Amino acid sequence: xxxxxxxxxxxxxxxxxxxxxxxxxxxxxxxxxxxxxxxxxxxxxxxxxxxxxxxxxxxxxxxxxxxxxxxxxxxxxxxxxxxxxxxxxxxxxxxxxxxxxxxxxxxxxxxxxxxxxxxxxxxxxxxxxxxxxxxxxxxxxxxxxxxxxxxxxxxxxxxxxxxxxxxxxxxxxxxxxxxxxxxxxxxxxxxxxxxxxxxxxxxxxxxxxxxxxxxxxxxxxxxxxxxxxxxxxxxxxxxxxxxxxxxxxxxxxxxxxxxxxxxxxxxxxxxxxxxxxxxxxxxxxxxxxxxxxxxxxxxxxx
Amino acid sequence: xxxxxxxxxxxxxxxxxxxxxxxxxxxxxxxxxxxxxxxxxxxxxxxxxxxxxxxxxxxxxxxxxxxxxxxxxxxxxxxxxxxxxxxxxxxxxxxxxxxxxxxxxxxxxxxxxxxxxxxxxxxxxxxxxxxxxxxxxxxxxxxx
Numbered sequence: 001x002x003x004x005x006x007x008x009x010x011x012x013x014x015x016x017x018x019x020x021x022x023x024x025x026x027x028x029x030x031x032x033x034x035x036x037x038x039x040x041x042x043x044x045x046x047x048x049x050x051x052x053x054x055x056x057x058x059x060x061x062x063x064x065x066x067x068x069x070x071x072x073x074x075x076x077x078x079x080x081x082x083x084x085x086x087x088x089x090x091x092x093x094x095x096x097x098x099x100x101x102x103x104x105x106x107x108x109x110x111x112x113x114x115x116x117x118x119x120x121x122x123x124x125x126x127x128x129x130x131x132x133x134x135x136x137x138x139x140x141x142x143x144x145x146x147x148x149x150x151x152x153x154x155x156x157x158x159x160x161x162x163x164x165x166x167x168x169x170x171x172x173x174x175x176x177x178x179x180x181x182x183x184x185x186x187x188x189x190x191x192x193x194x195x196x197x198x199x200x201x202x203x204x205x206x207x208x209x210x211x212x213x214x215x216x217x218x219x220x221x222x223x224x225x226x227x228x229x230x231x232x233x234x235x236x237x238x239x240x241x242x243x244x245x246x247x248x249x250x251x252x253x254x255x256x257x258x259x260x261x262x263x264x265x266x267x268x269x270x271x272x273x274x275x276x277x278x279x280x281x282x283x284x285x286x287x288x289x290x291x292x293x294x295x296x297x298x299x300x301x302x
Numbered sequence: 303x304x305x306x307x308x309x310x311x312x313x314x315x316x317x318x319x320x321x322x323x324x325x326x327x328x329x330x331x332x333x334x335x336x337x338x339x340x341x342x343x344x345x346x347x348x349x350x351x352x353x354x355x356x357x358x359x360x361x362x363x364x365x366x367x368x369x370x371x372x373x374x375x376x377x378x379x380x381x382x383x384x385x386x387x388x389x390x391x392x393x394x395x396x397x398x399x400x401x402x403x404x405x406x407x408x409x410x411x412x413x414x415x416x417x418x419x420x421x422x423x424x425x426x427x428x429x430x431x432x433x434x435x436x437x438x439x440x441x442x443x444x445x446x
Contacts, residue, residue, distance in 0.1 A: 220330055
């Protein structure tokens with residue numbers, strides 16, 4: 001067998017090994033995705049209903065105030081909370097999100113940015129830019145629980161209420177379907193723009209009868225209700241963003257791994273074809289050599 | 303007869319979604335019962351048991367802090383940090399959790415107000431679960 005055939009054979013082996021890995025990763029991502037997507041869709045009603053309640057407080061008790069509803073006009077900085085994954089090999093998942101946030105940085109060239117990164121990749125990509133990374137959270141996307149986001153929300157709330165930030169922006173990837181995920185930027189604070197959407201959240205209030213005549217009673221009072229629900233809403237939205245991102249990450253990884261496996265399969269087929277051709281050529285050549293050898297011997301004997 | 307469309311949701315899942323005749327629940331300023339055609343209301347919840355009546359059936363839930371919103375057209379929404387039906391609770395586990403919460407409260411006594419308040423809220427929630435689980439259990443015994 002020629003040296004060429006050996007090279008091809010080695011290559012076939014290495015690709016087959018890689019394919020085993022991508023197949024396994026695909027299966028792992030698929031099972032994680034199933035859990036993550038159901039978690040994301042299970043949380044949507046809570047996020048949606050919380051929004052509705054907050055909006056009705058805003059409509060029916062317009063004169064209550066809360067630090068989270070006020071804009072910090074004197075503040076300069078913008079806080080970006082970026083959801084990415086800890087590991088790569090997830091197709092365009094991380095790069096799309098990072099691209100989107102770099103766009104935001106470009107649009108606000110003069111503004112200093114602080115970054116809270118959930119997932120290593122966002123930190124790695126953006127620390128090269130002119131941003132000040134104040135915190136990185138790792139290992140959240142494996143199996144997110146509600147308690148995970150409490151330290152993040154505390155950082156955000158403290159920062160905002162101390163008047164450090166004029167805006168808090170969430171960068172997360174919305175899970176639309178197994179095939180489609182969309183990176184999104186959402187202005188979390190100030191709360192003045194309730195029409196931005198998170199997940200399938202919309203702002204329809206079922207509490208009104210259309211002409212807004214219903215009067216709500218608040219117990220103990222509207223202020224107290226707001227004090228309790230607003231921080232809760234921030235937490236819920238963060239949690240929802242985390243879940244959506246997790247679901248997106250795993251489906252993106254699953255798709256990427258499936259593509260890789262498919263590509264490996266194609267490559268293997270081609271390589272096997274080449275290998276067989278080389279082998280065939282070798283055999284033909286050997287036969288030719290033997291028969292010429294034999295012919296030479298016969299002519300010598302005659 | 304009119305019924306109330308009740309929805310109980312927590313960040314993790316939708317716990318309950320059905321129509322009932324009445325809802326009794328602990329709020330910050332006392333226990334309230336909501337019947338059909340209640341006026342719109344938003345009230346803060348305390349950890350405690352929640353009783354739902356539907357025909358002759360009564361079901362119990364352990365609900366932790368959150369809020370209840372009564373909307374027009376007999377729709378009621380409960381947003382709670384956690385909520386469990388009595389069938390889902392097992393007494394042994396909760397007794398353990400309750401003991402643990404009591405211990406935590408003891409330890410938290412000299413660790414500052416925030417920790418103490420946290421532990422207290424935690425214990426309150428476990429107590430509510432305990433109460434609901436016990437009631438649920440005895441009711442099952444009666445049925446057999």
